[in-house]
Amino acid sequence: MAPSNAKHASQACIISGGFTVLSLQFSTESTAQHNIFVKEHRVRAEKTTHRPLDRTLFVLNIPPYCSESVIRELFSQFGPVQSVELREKPGSSENATSKLAKYFTTAQKQGFVVGYIVFQKATSIAAAKSHPHNVPLVVSTEQQPVWTGLKKWIHQYKQSIVQTDKLQEAVDAFMQDYDQRKNEEAKRQKKQAEEQQEDEEGWVKVTRGKGGAKARPHSEVANQKALQKETRKRKRKELINFYTWQHRNTQKEHIAELRKKFEEDKQRIALLRAQRKFRPY
Amino acid sequence: MIYQPTANENMKGDIEEQMEQSESSHGEEDDGPTIAKRAKPEVVKEMEGILRPVKLSRGELYKPPTAEELNQLKEAESLFHCSLLKMQMEELLKEVALSVRRKQQIDSFVQNVTELLKTVPQTPVVELSDLSWLSGGVKVPFLLVPKAAKGKFHMAPPISVNIIGSYPLGTCTKPGISVDVAVTIPADVLHPKDALNQRYPRKRALYLAGLAHHLSSSSAIGTMQYSCLHGNRLRPLLLLSPPGKENSGFTLRLHACPPPGFFKPSRFHPQRNNVRTEWYTGLRSSQTGAVEPPTPHYNSSVLGDMLPAAHLQFLAAVHSQCSAFTDGVALLKVWLRQRQLDQGAGCFSGFLGSMLLAYLLTSHRVSSTMTAYQLLRNSLHFLASNNLTENGISLARDPDSTAPSLAEFHSVFQVVFVDPSGHLNMCADMTACTYKWVQHEAAQSLQFWDDPTVDGFHALLMTPKPMIRTADHVFQLCGLAQLQASCKKLNLLNELMDHSGNYILTVLPFILSLLQRGLGERVRLLTHSLLPDPEWSVESEAPKHKVQPHLSFGLLLNPEQAVSVLERGPPADSAKAAEFRQLWGSLSELRRFQDGAITEAVVWEGETSCQKRLVPHQVIKHLLQLHADIPESCVRYVGGMLDSVIKVGEVCSTGEEESLKVVQSYDDLSRKLWRLEGLPLSITSVQGAHSALRYTQVFPPVPVKLDYTFFHRDKTSKCLVPLEDKPCPVYITPIKVICHMEGSGKWPHDRVAIRHIKAAFHISLGELLTQQHHYTCQPSATHLDVWKDGFAFRIQVAYHREPQVLRESLSPEGLLIVRDNEEAQALEMATIHQPFLTSTLHGLQQLHPCFGAVCRLAKRWLGAQLFSDVISEDTADLLVASLFLQPAPFTPPGSPQVGFLRFLHLVSCFDWRNNPLVVNLNGQLTAADYTEIKNDFIASRESLPVMFIATPKDKKVSFWTKLSPSVQRARTISQLKLKVKMLQRVVLVAAESLKVLEHQLMDASQIQDIRVVMRPPLDAYDVLIHLQPRQVPLLNHAVDKPHVTFSRGVLNVGVPKTGQAMPVVDFSPVACYLAELRDAFGDLAVFFCDPYGGTVIAVLWKPKAFHPVPFKTSQMVARRVEVTGEEAHTVPNVEAILEDFRIMGQGLVKSVDLRTERWVV
Secondary structure (H helix, E strand, O other): OOOOOHHHOOOOEEEOOOEEEEEEEOOOOOOOOEEEEEEEOOOOOOOOOOOOOOOEEEEEEEOOOOOHHHHHHHHHHHOOEEEEEEEOOOOOOOOOHHHOOHHHOOOOOOOOEEEEEEEOOOHHHHHHHOOOOOOOEEOOOOOOOOOOHHHHHHHHHHHHOOOHHHHHHHHHHHHHHHHHHHHHHHHHHHHHHHHHOOOOOOOOOOOOOOOOOOOOOOEHHHHHHHHHHHHHHHHHHOOOOOOHHHHHHHHHHHHHHHHHHHHHHHHHHHHHHHOOOOOOO | OOOOHHHHHHHHOOHHHHHHHHHHHHOOOOOHHHHHHHHHHHHHHHHHOOOOOOOOOHHHHHOOOOHHHHHHHHHHHHHOOOHHHHHHHHHHHHHHOOOHHHHHHHHHHHHHHHHHHHOOOOOOOEEOOOOOOOOOOOOOOOOOOOOOOOOEEOOOOOOOEEEEOHHHHOOOOOOOEEEEEEEEOOHHHOOHHHHHHHHHHHHHHHHHHHHHHHHHOOOOOOOEEEEEHHHOOOOEEEEEOOOOOOOOOEEEEEEEEOOOOOOOHHHHOOOOOOOOHHHHHOOOOOOOOOOOOOOHHHHHHHHHHHOHHHHHHHHHHHHHHOOOHHHHHHHHHHHHHHOOOOOOOOOOOHHHHHHHHHHHHHOOOOOOOOOHHHHHHHHHHHHHHOOOOOOOEEOOOOOOOOOOOHHHHHHHOOOOEEOOOOOOEOOOOOOHHHHHHHHHHHHHHHHHHOOOOOOHHHHHHHOOOOHHHHOOEEEEEEOOOHHHHHHHHHOOHHHHHHOOOOHHHHHHHHHHHHHHHHHHHHEEEEEEOOOOOOEEEOOOOOOOHHHOOEEEEEEEEOHHHHOOOEEEEEEOOOOHHHHHHHHHHHHOEEEEOOOOOEEEEEEOOOOOHHHHOOHHHHHHHHHHHHHHOOOHHHEEEEOOOOHHHHOOOOOOOOOHHHHHHHHHHHHHHHHHHHOOOOOOOOEEEEEEOOHHHHOOOOOOOOOOEEOHHHOEEOOOOOEEEOOOOOOOOOOOOEEEEEEEEOOOOOOOOOHHHHHHHHHHHHHHHHHHHHHHHOOEEEEOOOOEEEEEOOEEEEEEEEOOOHHHHHHEEEOOOOOEEEOOOHHHHHHHHHHHHHHHHHHHHHHHHHHOOOHHHHHHHHHHHHHHOOOOOOOOHHHHHHHHHHHHHOOOOOOOOOOHHHHHHHHHHHHHHOOOOOOOEEOOHHHOOOHHHHHHHHHHHHHOHHHOOOOOEEEOOEOOOOOOOOOOHHHHHOOOHHHHHHHHHHHHHHHHHHHHHHHHHHHHHHOOOOOOOHHHHHOOOHHHOOEEEEEOHHHOOOHHHOOOOOOOOOOOOEEOOOOOOOOOOEOOOOOOHHHHHHHHHHHHHOOOEEEEEOOOOOOEEEEEEOHHHHOOEEOOOOOOOOEEEEEEOOEEEEEEOHHHHHHHHHHHOOOOEEEEEEOOOOOOO
16 A cells, blocks of 8 residues: 655645545554545534634544544644544534433444544644654554454453443433423423413413423324314215216226226236246246 | 137237227227327336336326227226236237247148158068168167067058148147157058057057158258157157257157058957067966956057047147137146146146147037137136046047947046047046146146236246145155066066056056055145156167156145154054055054054154154155065155255254244243233233244254353353453354333333333343342343343333334424334334234244245355345245245145245246235235235335335335345445345346256256255455354354364253353354444445354455545545545555454454455555
């Protein structure tokens, strides 16, 4: 895997799009290298605070055996790393699931990922971007070996064994929280319902209700059901084959049906014949 | 309905033509341009080869019909299921009819031959045994046994040369066109006494040899061969084919016949003798007054030669009365041919078919105005309901007084169908078994003909039914010379004389009746292959009888009785006891039964169901040895040859017993779950959702007892963990069980909360099971593992409203909307559909005991050929289920072998593009449902999966074959193309496997290794990753047994106890590795592996991924950049990927084999 541009051998290799190509190999004995592509993180509207634009490095094509800690270790040579975020696809961060216990998160795909590395200093970005192409980053070193293959799977298996009491704790904690939320919700609804009661003088206080404040949300299904009921009712009242014109229509429909079928069959036959499907042997 | 030949002519026209004609027959507003406009889309459709919904304009649909159109439509509706069947039959007839060009060829060739035959030179009169006049290497097509024969012979030009048989009638069909020509021998060559002692047959053979000799010098003849009519050696034929290309498509069959009326037909009364014992044996009989035995078969073979012209006349007369006669016979012939009934010794030939139709017409069972379709139907109905083995039929209107009666025919022949002259039994050589077979086929055909859910046309006329795919078990008699000894043993000299030394045909009826008696209730039907007509060159001697390769017998089993190991005979003191003892010989012994009866009985060996299935083999072996002197070595039984592929463990078992054990253990667990006390909510259902619980797991889990020193023990949870330096531990399959909990208002209405509640249920279920039953349990958020009786059950709690909750969401306006999503579908699949399928197929297994074994063979084959991911386990089970639920034109498979063969046939032949496969589980679908499914399918073919399988619960989506959700998200055209290509490959390999396998099974001379079909061709793949055998947990199940075995932490002694440490469940490095590879490189390559002990992972690059593409942030997986000028292109970083294969599989991968001859970096 020779670098594509040999003349810039000891320099950083920069390609269009502003990415710098770094090479990465698994261990010192490896013969082949992956290209990873780094660039300062720059989006027009970054909503969250934990990807500061000046200190975040955006990395493409990180091999599956590089975990967050490995990346942190690799990039700490350019300066102290504050945080590492690995994702399947580039995009804005979301941490809705983060508060769930680890037992309830869904398994991640173990493929190539993109990363957002937040350094503590802005200068580290430049250091990373000017890293020469022909000096590969090494993932697994003797001091800090990275487990792959059998070792990794056995480790994973060990990790997958759940300790019952811990799981129970996690469940209890969540459910307590959930019940509390539900209770509050119920209380609020009750209060609202009370507010809408007439007071002694017969006045009803009309407030601007919050979202979802309705006692029972309108559902699509309910709407459809009502509609269906209506049509069924209409149908039941209808008389079939009562008038002569109705009878004639039914017959007409029947013939049309037969005709349609005939055409369909004809098409089918033509197709089968084209495929020589009538040779019995 | 009135049959209109003109309308029929119309239908025979091209479809376009027909359209025009029908258009013009409605003919009001039609003119040229509209036709052209409408014809165009038709062409486009054909090009693409996919059916599209037909769209007709309102005007066309509702225009007033003409009387003719109305008739046509009504006829189609009332006579056929639909016009489709009618059109299909017409197309078929077009395919088998002879073309005008072919007819011209035939006519001119016949003309040439006739001219040539007229110039046969006279030769001087010589003794019959003197063959010196026959020079030039041409041999006589006759077995001269005994050698001596009186009489004189000379060659003379024939009196007449006439075409007879099917060709002049127009009932001759493609392929294998044979035109029969009768050459009449001049009267002065024959002598009125020649009927005696094979003199006439010999002269006939000599005459044919003379003709051959004369014709051999002519250039107008291509090849010349001898054959004999329906395997009857007394009636040789001379086959002529025109010069030029090797297979010009037709042959002329020369029959030599005596002049009409030369012999008196009364001489050939079935009770009369025409072959003298003294002459035949060459011994002077001691008593001169002894009555000579009748020679009915010999008689009918001579008689048959005298009547062809009369038969032709008769049939021509019938033909002229009924216009659909030709087509009716053609259909009947196709029907017979697909069932392999129309050729060979004692066949139900096309001639018999014509005669049968003639019988139906003359006896007014059918009307002469009926269509071909109705004629076929009525003849099948007649065959199915009339037993010609007991009540023969006769075409003779007013037979003369010398003609034998039906009873006389019945006394010597097994099947009786008398010709118009009243003297000849046309079914003389047919065995009762063959007729029973015809009857069975006819009855079956009628059964599915009316079933609107079956593609009747296809099953009736288009599906070939070779014996190996029809019969449940097949056995062959090899070394037919051995049958001579049986003739002696059975004392059949007279019959042998009657058949002129053809000991095979002599013995056959006796063997059949012997086996029929011995097998009794075990078989529904016993059939035998019809010995093919031998063909040999004119320059070689007639082949001996023993040259015939083998005689095959097919058994259609009665699934319940066939596997019984006990043959209970009559009580010891009854009169029938002696008969029973005589039949079974030394094996019969007196036994006392539980009901107190003491009876004769035979007990066969058989512990496991795999052995029990082969009880018929033991019966046959024993009977043939005992009564017919046929040694065991001559009987080649093809019934359990495939069993070894799915053998489990050391004992001879194909897994039924093991599956039963799993099911029993599950039943016990299910009972205990029901009775658990102390659960906050009650359990509403416990359902298995694993293939082991429906008997279809390829290698059902066996209880294991673990060697604890082999593992590391996790301190806190008391679970075992595999050790790195040891071989991979035994694979323990988690058997999935779905446990539905009662619905209650306490269930939260929130997806995350439901997940937590389920986890809580897992924990408490585990605790209760441990407390009350001392099982080892290991809960997790998604499931609960229970270690019981050496099996690991994986219990998943389900809540019936959860899919609904997953589908619901609130729109911004506060409207509750329900949208289907993958998460909900996946959950429904796991908690509703899979358990349902499991219980349904479990039921199917109870109905058909070999269902499970067929599934296992099918899945073993899919696995071995690396197709496990193309056709998933559930899909394969459904495919096999369809073979049992809709077996037409077969009967439901009665042995794993035949089921597997039909599976391969289904996979290789089904037209997935244009047809949905409907699996009518529990028979819930009606005909209307079928139509609906078909219409929906055609309407949205493009968006449906490549294989569309509909079930009662799933009429529109085919969720069993849908792409996996992750794939679907990234669904592109290339994905779909890949899927299509993979399926094409499966089809290809299945067809090849079927061919090889049938060959292996039917041909005794081949090297017997049926595992050939289980070895995948690896040369199609780009990279092979070889794995360390020690880390492949299922190594023992590999197709070819490994040389080395590894200790996998299992103790062989003792029974597993409950209440020990949780073993390593569901840990397979190969599966982990494959998952990682697919996650990482799924966009670049496809990975294939045999899940049952495969030590190789085959990789196929996706060609699309290797085109250089511009740099794009979202598509940079494992790619490197190539800069050319300003442009940056990316290509896959192959070297790094290959390195990654090794890195990611450290400890598992042995070597990575780059097959760079197929690709370059």
